[in-house]
Amino acid sequence: MPDSSRALVVAIDRDLCMGSGMCVMYAGNTFAVDEQTKAVIVDAAGDPEEQILTAVEACPTGALSVVGTGAAT
């Protein structure tokens, strides 16, 4: 089970994001693609940390970055 008390803080650069959906494939409980075909975070601790890091690495245009850890809301 993901630790919901602390979560990675992931920043999304909406200019770089082109909605490939790769983040959704690797961490589908954390990321979604909105109606403008850009990635959004639906639950910062939706998946195990390892999967979220994989999603960040997988972004083909480097639009995702980990900027810290914080309390999940």
Added chain:
Amino acid sequence: MGPTKPMLDLERVRKVFDLSSNYLVATGGNYRDDPYPVWHELRAQAPVQAGKVHELAGITEDFFFHGLPEPDRPHFSAFSWDACQAIYRDDATFSSSPVAVDIKGGEAGVTNSLLSMGGSEHRRYRGLVQSSFGPARARWWIENWIEATVHALIDCFVERGTAELNVEFCAAIPVLTITSSFGVPVEQALDIRESLSRPDEILRILQPIVAARRDQPQDDLISVLVQSELTDEEGRAQRLTDAEILSFSLLLLAAGSGTTWKQMGITLAALLRRPARLQAVRDDRNLLKAAIEESVRWAPTDPMFSRWVTEDVDFFGVRLPEGSVMHICLAAANRDPQRWDHPDEFDLARPIRPHLAFGSGPHVCIGQHVARAEMSVAIAALLDRLPGLRLDPEGEPPALVGYYERGATAIPVVFG
């Protein structure tokens, strides 16, 4: 869907999809060896080298694919994970086309499309169609087209107890999925596939459909395209022209029908040749995702794509002159031991992580989620409907062949 007569003329399918036929021999369809040992050696020598992938591997025959032959340009090849990934991510230095695209005035064709655009133009066009291909749309593809196609094909051989899955099943699914998403009737699907090198013929079939959807949109891909609005540099909204829609349709057919067929065959061949792993997938369908991801990592059907160098640059210790062609041997990157343990093993227990089978960067494969949906629905349906599915002990077991377009030979199976 009830039992049906064969949907397709299988002899024609065999001809169109035979890797060693005239259609595919130019890309190395007669190649029968395992290319990976030499790619390992090349990667270990240097991550980036002067020359074409097949030439560096000691093949004297001329093979053609993306970025080949380009006789008047210097050629380089990249083999390591880091180098291949860096090329894909830097689309300013490594462009997907040597010339600018002329989408409005140029002739409709596979390369006069998204495939060759760059920068903001590519972003705008791709943005139009991206949402129809995202993971959230997988169910739309599955329920509208994939499931019906898969079950109709299984209906054709389920009573027989034997099948040749590569042609009777794998080859037919992607072409039928794409053409039916266009609204093309099954009888015309193969006309379209056979006409890939004659865009005029495909346009003749698609033009009336585009016109009909402009008149009255339906729940299909052409309707999405005719209703899409493109925002130009000045912020004005415009509808796509017929030429733009047809170019995109040609790109989808060219990029999506042969690739998914071959990758599905590779995945089935890998599992059928490893009965314990096939049984594991049969018992736990969650493993199907791992099997598909491992198949595309371990043996991607297209092991190489190319980019054009836009300025003189030093890259991994090699001077690349502007105008050079860079061949990304992504199959070698997908088995880079720096990134994967026991990289040559088809291992379902491996943690799922990004690979380069669908490329990366802004041109990352737009159809990848549809391809995954096709493979996963198709293989799950075979396991559900064909108890005891296994290779025919009397037949030749499938081998992986081809150089720049790799795929399985015949996959003879028995069941029941």
